[in-house]
Amino acid sequence: MENQMQEKASKAKAASVLLANVSTDAKDKALEAMAQALEKNKQIIFDANQKDLDAAAAMIEKGDMSAALYDRLKLSDAKFKDMVSGIRDVAKLEDPVGKTLSTLVLDDGLTLYQVSCPIGVIGVIFEARPDVVPQVMSLCLKSGNATIFKGGSEAKNSNRALFDVLTDAMKTIPEIPVGAFQLAESREDVAEMLKLDQYIDLLIPRGSNDFVKYIQDNTRISVLGHTSGICHAYVAESANLDTAYTVCLDSKIQYPAACNAIETLLVDDKIAEKFLPEMCRIYQNNGVELRFDDASYKIAEAAGIPDLKKAADEDWDTEYNDLILSIKIVGNVDEAIEHINKHGSHHTDVILSTDQKEIDKFAGLVDSSSVMINASSRFADGFRYGKGAEVGISTNKIHSRGPVGMEGLMIYKYILSGSGHVVKDYVGDSAKPYKHEKTQEKYCRLQ
Amino acid sequence: MENQMQEKASKAKAASVLLANVSTDAKDKALEAMAQALEKNKQIIFDANQKDLDAAAAMIEKGDMSAALYDRLKLSDAKFKDMVSGIRDVAKLEDPVGKTLSTLVLDDGLTLYQVSCPIGVIGVIFEARPDVVPQVMSLCLKSGNATIFKGGSEAKNSNRALFDVLTDAMKTIPEIPVGAFQLAESREDVAEMLKLDQYIDLLIPRGSNDFVKYIQDNTRISVLGHTSGICHAYVAESANLDTAYTVCLDSKIQYPAACNAIETLLVDDKIAEKFLPEMCRIYQNNGVELRFDDASYKIAEAAGIPDLKKAADEDWDTEYNDLILSIKIVGNVDEAIEHINKHGSHHTDVILSTDQKEIDKFAGLVDSSSVMINASSRFADGFRYGKGAEVGISTNKIHSRGPVGMEGLMIYKYILSGSGHVVKDYVGDSAKPYKHEKTQEKYCRLQ
Numbered sequence: 001m002e003n004q005m006q007e008k009a010s011k012a013k014a015a016s017v018l019l020a021n022v023s024t025d026a027k028d029k030a031l032e033a034m035a036q037a038l039e040k041n042k043q044i045i046f047d048a049n050q051k052d053l054d055a056a057a058a059m060i061e062k063g064d065m066s067a068a069l070y071d072r073l074k075l076s077d078a079k080f081k082d083m084v085s086g087i088r089d090v091a092k093l094e095d096p097v098g099k100t101l102s103t104l105v106l107d108d109g110l111t112l113y114q115v116s117c118p119i120g121v122i123g124v125i126f127e128a129r130p131d132v133v134p135q136v137m138s139l140c141l142k143s144g145n146a147t148i149f150k151g152g153s154e155a156k157n158s159n160r161a162l163f164d165v166l167t168d169a170m171k172t173i174p175e176i177p178v179g180a181f182q183l184a185e186s187r188e189d190v191a192e193m194l195k196l197d198q199y200i201d202l203l204i205p206r207g208s209n210d211f212v213k214y215i216q217d218n219t220r221i222s223v224l225g226h227t228s229g230i231c232h233a234y235v236a237e238s239a240n241l242d243t244a245y246t247v248c249l250d251s252k253i254q255y256p257a258a259c260n261a262i263e264t265l266l267v268d269d270k271i272a273e274k275f276l277p278e279m280c281r282i283y284q285n286n287g288v289e290l291r292f293d294d295a296s297y298k299i300a301e302a303a304g305i306p307d308l309k310k311a312a313d314e315d316w317d318t319e320y321n322d323l324i325l326s327i328k329i330v331g332n333v334d335e336a337i338e339h340i341n342k343h344g345s346h347h348t349d350v351i352l353s354t355d356q357k358e359i360d361k362f363a364g365l366v367d368s369s370s371v372m373i374n375a376s377s378r379f380a381d382g383f384r385y386g387k388g389a390e391v392g393i394s395t396n397k398i399h400s401r402g403p404v405g406m407e408g409l410m411i412y413k414y415i416l417s418g419s420g421h422v423v424k425d426y427v428g429d430s431a432k433p434y435k436h437e438k439t440q441e442k443y444c445r446l447q
Numbered sequence: 448m449e450n451q452m453q454e455k456a457s458k459a460k461a462a463s464v465l466l467a468n469v470s471t472d473a474k475d476k477a478l479e480a481m482a483q484a485l486e487k488n489k490q491i492i493f494d495a496n497q498k499d500l501d502a503a504a505a506m507i508e509k510g511d512m513s514a515a516l517y518d519r520l521k522l523s524d525a526k527f528k529d530m531v532s533g534i535r536d537v538a539k540l541e542d543p544v545g546k547t548l549s550t551l552v553l554d555d556g557l558t559l560y561q562v563s564c565p566i567g568v569i570g571v572i573f574e575a576r577p578d579v580v581p582q583v584m585s586l587c588l589k590s591g592n593a594t595i596f597k598g599g600s601e602a603k604n605s606n607r608a609l610f611d612v613l614t615d616a617m618k619t620i621p622e623i624p625v626g627a628f629q630l631a632e633s634r635e636d637v638a639e640m641l642k643l644d645q646y647i648d649l650l651i652p653r654g655s656n657d658f659v660k661y662i663q664d665n666t667r668i669s670v671l672g673h674t675s676g677i678c679h680a681y682v683a684e685s686a687n688l689d690t691a692y693t694v695c696l697d698s699k700i701q702y703p704a705a706c707n708a709i710e711t712l713l714v715d716d717k718i719a720e721k722f723l724p725e726m727c728r729i730y731q732n733n734g735v736e737l738r739f740d741d742a743s744y745k746i747a748e749a750a751g752i753p754d755l756k757k758a759a760d761e762d763w764d765t766e767y768n769d770l771i772l773s774i775k776i777v778g779n780v781d782e783a784i785e786h787i788n789k790h791g792s793h794h795t796d797v798i799l800s801t802d803q804k805e806i807d808k809f810a811g812l813v814d815s816s817s818v819m820i821n822a823s824s825r826f827a828d829g830f831r832y833g834k835g836a837e838v839g840i841s842t843n844k845i846h847s848r849g850p851v852g853m854e855g856l857m858i859y860k861y862i863l864s865g866s867g868h869v870v871k872d873y874v875g876d877s878a879k880p881y882k883h884e885k886t887q888e889k890y891c892r893l894q
Contacts, residue, residue: 017788021811104833110822112832119844120814201844222669222845243867250869341464360892363862364468367567375557375865385559385861386551386883397566397648398669399846402861414832414849415810418822420690422697436833445807
């Protein structure tokens with residue numbers, strides 16, 4: 001197994017250098033060929049998916065698979081249409097490779113260009129969703145990154161069919177190097193992939209919190225992702241109450257299973273009696289179970305809110321992923337910030353306020369990848385952030401943070417162009433000075 | 448020990464949120480206070496350094512320390528002056544915090560700002576050089592990053608004296624949060640630091656290759672650095688020979704112990720007989736030991752070059768850090784690229800050529816952080832690249848690559864400003880469309 005996985009990774013690495021230099025035109029042609037191949041081979045893909053579904057149905061009967069997983073596994077006509085249009089959307093995105101990010105004249109005839117380039121080899125490890133294959137493959141192709149896919153065994157046939165159709169289509173464009181995309185299929189492959197830091201430059205795990213955490217804990221390779229989304233909304237004294245009702249409701253119920261839904265509502269004690277009873281009624285009318293701290297419990301009780309439940313200590317650190325919300329009273333914005341930085345997951349947090357000074361403090365001191373001012377936490381998403389396509393949401397503090405688009409798959413190299421310039425002329429007593437003049441000149445390569 | 452280290456890290460983490468929001472003015476005042484405090488307390492610092500030097504002298508006598516390490520440890524008047532002016536140089540650098548990196552109007556009144564912010568807590572682990580303390584502390588302060596220093600025990604007294612003088616000076620500026628900078632002193636602290644991924648966001652090790660490799664292998668925290676510098680120069684058939692002689696010499700001998708000095712010279716076989724004999728003479732006149740592959744050996748032998756030595760297989764993977772160079776003949780630029788990507792350390796590689804097509808191929812396909820075109824490898828350096836100060840040289844493929852300045856200590860957060868905007872209005876059959884219009888508007892906070 002190790003040798004097989006290593007061989008795949010080594011092939012991807014070798015192809016990655018070539019893929020990094022393929023022209024935009026060839027990449028876009030390959031993407032169109034991929035979209036057409038999917039359309040042409042729809043039946044093959046659905047047949048393969050049916051095999052996976054049959055096996056999954058047997059597992060559900062034995063209690064070994066959830067209905068939710070079955071839904072994610074199942075290809076529909078709508079999902080298939082989205083797959084195809086998703087590939088064409090990526091073809092429309094600007095090519096991120098070879099952009100001159102900065103240019104600095106060090107001295108006459110000695111110019112330093114910082115030029116964007118792909119990271120190299122991306123490892124994508126994902127669970128049931130077969131739609132990950134076309135989505136990630138198109139993003140990685142356009143950004144010039146070789147990719148190793150490892151899908152869940154429950155989607156084995158679907159993944160293989162999609163992978164074969166897509167890579168066969170790519171082969172019709174001779175500029176695309178063979179071997180840039182690899183599919184790993186055995187269960188042991190995951191453990192092997194995690195060891196291959198000499199070949200794989202970045203891992204993108206997609207799946208449950210536990211799954212991502214397992215990956216993070218067992219590899220030296222950089223991981224782009226997030227393990228949990230414990231998001232908050234804080235309602236300040238100065239909040240516009242109608243805005244607060246609307247935003248706090250949407251942040252919880254618009255899609256409660258998403259990582260960017262809120263789990264805890266923090267309310268300033270000076271507004272709590274005015275705001276909280278109506279907010280509780282709105283939540284309860286929308287089927288949200290509420291868990292109160294002592295202070296908010298009293299307010300809710302006095303207002304005659306039914307079905308009161310106290311929050312336990314662990315509630316403040318829990319991602320419900322469900323129609324459940326914990327509620328806590330805080331003394332001011334500082335207490336809210338402290339609670340969020342301590343209990344949150346540095347993902348997305350919301351302030352409802354009309355006081356600019358307070359808003360600035362919250363936006364500055366809350367250490368999260370997205371801070372929402374009078375807007376729903378649910379906006380924290382690659383598509384909504386205008387990225388065209390989302391690679392993932394990162395709670396890392398380096399490289400990429402928050403919703404990550406194709407830019408998260410890019411790095412840069414420095415190209416210094418001279419005509420015999422040597423360092424010895426720039427050191428010592430008669431050292432020439434550096435000019436260090438920024439210019440707008442672009443690095444141009446012949447093509 | 449664990450509790451003490453954890454406590455320091457926890458204090459730094461708590462202070463980091465505040466430090467991220469300190470005004471430019473307060474940070475620059477603190478830097479000036481630090482520079483003045485160094486000048487005022489020069490004697491205290493030299494006395495502490497003398498203690499370390501006395502202990503080091505005893506170790507040298509016992510053969511437990513090298514003379515080179517002693518030199519790095521020793522503060523001189525010149526080094527001290529550089530320390531002080533280095534702090535004032537950082538004060539002059541533009542504040543990298545709070546820059547609006549991009550602005551996107553998602554819809555009327557709903558604007559997404561991407562704003563630069565510090566990474567958080569940096570862990571700096573370094574060997575003998577006490578001058579690391581003021582240099583890194585000033586960079587981290589200006590960039591708003593809390594920092595934990597762990598220096599080598601051989602510089603214990605110097606580090607403590609510098610750390611105390613500098614942090615005392617900072618305390619005169621009330622806006623700087625206490626506890627943002629921490630000094631760890633015991634040997635066990637390194638192992639503890641490596642475990643503290645809940646507090647430390649980035650590690651910057653400075654020291655030998657083995658030291659950096661040890662850090663990389665024993666932590667989940669992201670590491671900025673490089674373990675080795677196996678750099679190459681490739682002389683193409685089209686090379687201007689005078690340029691090639693000059694650049695290849697400087698790349699080797701200008702400072703052979705540096706990571707950006709070349710270790711291997713690759714020569715196109717079509718130019719080798721013309722180029723190599725004179726190049727060998729130049730190298731030998733400058734004290735460089737040469738190790739030849741079979742083909743270059745024959746050419747050198749035929750030209751009557753003395754002291755011929757064959758390169759062994761391991762030479763191609765060796766960083767000599769010394770006046771030694773291995774030489775190999777290659778058939779064309781493709782073979783050169785293949786050799787470099789296989790044996791190099793993705794650090795810095797040079798092409799000598801006048802053929803633009805060949806240069807483009809080399810610059811595109813060599814997978815290194817710096818590619819030099821007709822210029823010395825020794826230019827790959829933060830100061831020479833105009834960064835004002837160098838945090839390190841990175842061979843990572845994510846976040847920062849090549850010589851890294853203060854920008855390597857930065858990340859960003861997204862701030863979405865709305866007025867009650869909710870996601871439910873943008874989904875479903877009657878979904879409002881997103882505008883996704885880029886603007887030049889900056890995120891402004893009151894101050």
